[in-house]
Amino acid sequence: MAHCTDTTCTSATTVTLDSVGDVGYYTSIAIGADGLGLISYYDNTNHELKVAHCVNAACSSATTATLDSAGEVAQPETQASADTSTPHTCIAGLKAIPKEWINQR
Secondary structure: OEEEOOOOOOOEEEOOOOOOOOEEEEEEEEEOOOOOEEEEEEEOOOOEEEEEEEOOOOOOOEEEEEEEOOOOOOOEEEEEOOOOOOOEEEEOOOEEEEHHHOOOO
16 A cells, blocks of 8 residues: 655555465555545455455555455456445456445454
């Protein structure tokens, strides 16, 4: 994750939110109802779809959860929201997982 230190993002503070295994594929980001970042990504080692929910605006750390690990797991494509209270992760354009389904804290 990179947090820009100014509005033109000429420099940034970077942090690794998950480094266990071969992770970070097919990333997508949205802003949650709490105003914090919500990043979905694919774990290639365990073949899992995961999400990281930032604990602060700088996203210096995050709470992670596995969204899908059973059988053949699709990679996330995009995150979108019809309103700001329920960002969704679209998995290969076929199914959506509302944020409230995730046990984040």
